[in-house]
Amino acid sequence: MSTQNQLDYERIAKAIEYIRSNFKLQPSLDEVAENIHLSPSHFQKMFSDWAGTSPKKFLQFISLEHAKSLLKEASLFDAAFETGLSSTSRLHDLFVKIEGMSPAEYKNGGKSLNINYSFSESPFGKVIAASTEKGVCYMAFENEKQKALGDLQARFPNASFTERQDEFQKNALSIFNKDWNQLNTIKLHLKGTDFQLKVWESLLAIPMGKLSTYGNLAGKIGYPNASRAVGTAIGSNPVAFLIPCHRVIQSSGKIGGYMWGSDRKQMIIGWESSQVYSDF
Template identity: 45%
Template structure:
């Protein structure tokens, strides 16, 4: 089991600070066309400017003003031009070592094609709602590991749950947040170990495995993912598989961009994708 290096962890385990940062990001994102000063942002957060700056910088690794720059589409294009990673060379260059959720160690296994075809029949999937660093998250897990991770800030709880549960229509779903709390806490703290139980078609599994090779703070394109899975013409199918990723963020589908540098889509909303890319880019720059 590996753990996060100290310089990549948030400085607190408090859910209060995660909620605070989500509110701040929402404010910064909503005011992108008319940026607010640090004093204005702090006032809207009901905090002193000094305390707001300190807490925000500890979470993001940079100041609120700097973080605002990372939320722009232009930053995505910079990522693509400066941190574009060819997946077929990622392993040989050593980049993949930091690709798995900022050194969160993942163990994963996939369902067999037959199990997938049965729509989850015979599986019991537990689920619960938790606070996470990028908004409220729905965690789903079988006895073998986390099989679903969704964010509700754009879709709402009902939409997120309906989306995830429809993927395995024959499974039995049980609400049991207490049983999932240790796994959810590991995700929220960005440390520990996550066991994944990937439930998808064989082609989808190959695409998701390729996504896990993309290092934090770097991006790639749908076309390069298609090359990496040995089917260079299947760009559209890759896009579909990326969108069907059942454990967003753990399998970093947010790091896949269009060839033009555009963000493309994101299943749980573009604001969430932008926040994830900005957080990763900011922390990578801050740590050199």
């Protein structure tokens, strides 16, 4: 993402924040454009280039009613859960394979691990991706490089780190491109308890453009009374976007929290919906 594209992203984020704050007033295109200091025509084009749909249509995608309608489509979620697919076949049959780290790797803070990491741009801001010799172990949205690296090192305090982008990272980052048919199987090498790994695997079954709830997810993995524990496991997800914790919302249809910011979560949900539904 160029400096200009990063500026566009920041303006779009500000526009969506404004829309969220003033949703009940149904702000017009002119009002939103004025708030981010752009002409209506420039804002319309910039937004459509980013989201693949108009600001008005995007507003529908991030509305409470749209979220509620997605939660009703349980059959699609069930089908995806059974097949292990992370999205609808209309877009791509992406399969993400998770391999848990060994007990020793888990307990000793990655002492035996050599971790490569790199910084990239995405439609949702700057992102850090990191990988071991077995797959991607970490991915997070963060604008500040030093903080991003510090957060990574805190997860693996005894590992060795090298700034280098390898094939695992390249393959994972290609998820942000729109030509999803070119994706190969993405491999993850994650540090987590058995319960966390089970929750993260269940997140992969939520189709792109669809949503689920904490309670629904708890039932799917066989712990119907563990919604809070499931929520905690979701909140500790170490791989942004690829493991789609952003697709889990409250049963009321409210978006809820997100490790990388609720505004970004809203943007991702709307963006994914626009990829699936904008041409319907």
